[in-house]
Amino acid sequence: MRKVEVVPYDPIWETRFKEEAAKLERLFEGEIVAIHHIGSTSVPGLDAKPIIDIMPVVREIERIDEWVGHMEALGYRSFGEHGIPRRRFFAKGEDVRTIHVHMFEDGDEGVTRHLAFRDYLMTFPDVRDEYAALKQQLASQHPEDIESYIQGKQDWVSTTEQEATMWYLSRQQI
Numbered sequence: 001m002r003k004v005e006v007v008p009y010d011p012i013w014e015t016r017f018k019e020e021a022a023k024l025e026r027l028f029e030g031e032i033v034a035i036h037h038i039g040s041t042s043v044p045g046l047d048a049k050p051i052i053d054i055m056p057v058v059r060e061i062e063r064i065d066e067w068v069g070h071m072e073a074l075g076y077r078s079f080g081e082h083g084i085p086r087r088r089f090f091a092k093g094e095d096v097r098t099i100h101v102h103m104f105e106d107g108d109e110g111v112t113r114h115l116a117f118r119d120y121l122m123t124f125p126d127v128r129d130e131y132a133a134l135k136q137q138l139a140s141q142h143p144e145d146i147e148s149y150i151q152g153k154q155d156w157v158s159t160t161e162q163e164a165t166m167w168y169l170s171r172q173q174i
Helices: 012-027 061-073 109-123 125-141 146-172
Strands: 032-038 052-058 076-078 087-092 099-105
Touching: 012 032, 012 052, 012 061, 012 099, 032 109, 052 061, 052 109, 061 076, 061 087, 061 099, 099 109, 109 125, 109 146, 125 146
Parallel strands: 052 099
Antiparallel strands: 032 052, 076 087, 087 099
16 A cells, blocks of 8 residues: 655656656666656756656657566566557556656647646646645545555646646747
8 A cells, every 4th residue: 555645846757757857868868869857856956755756758658668677677567558559657666656757749739738837836826735635634634545645646637737838838829
């Protein structure tokens, strides 16, 4: 059973992202277009579960399946699409997760959605703080139930993702 722990922002998360991103860039040399730190650990000042979310953007998502064994050698478990079409999801750590890798093909709307949400929370501290408070409340209510924690955030995240995506795309037009 995975425990739900939300902790204050830690600047070491950026260092951990860079270290793991360098390993992934070496492994997928030539296939990665860009690699981004996403999720709550990428937003300075945001309380988070201490799991680093990494989003490699790749040339061809289907080619990633050829590297599953190499990812397993680095300590990852493959979850395939894991509920999101045309994504490849990997996790490091079983009971205590340390890293999630969300791979999308260049141009996929999942890339925009993740970058928009991250940048929106970075730009609007009041929204970031509202999200932190919700996460802390849910972690207190469901310390041993990750699924209830995730479900409790879903409506807020979906609404905010829509707002963030419109904001993000409008900024791309400038």
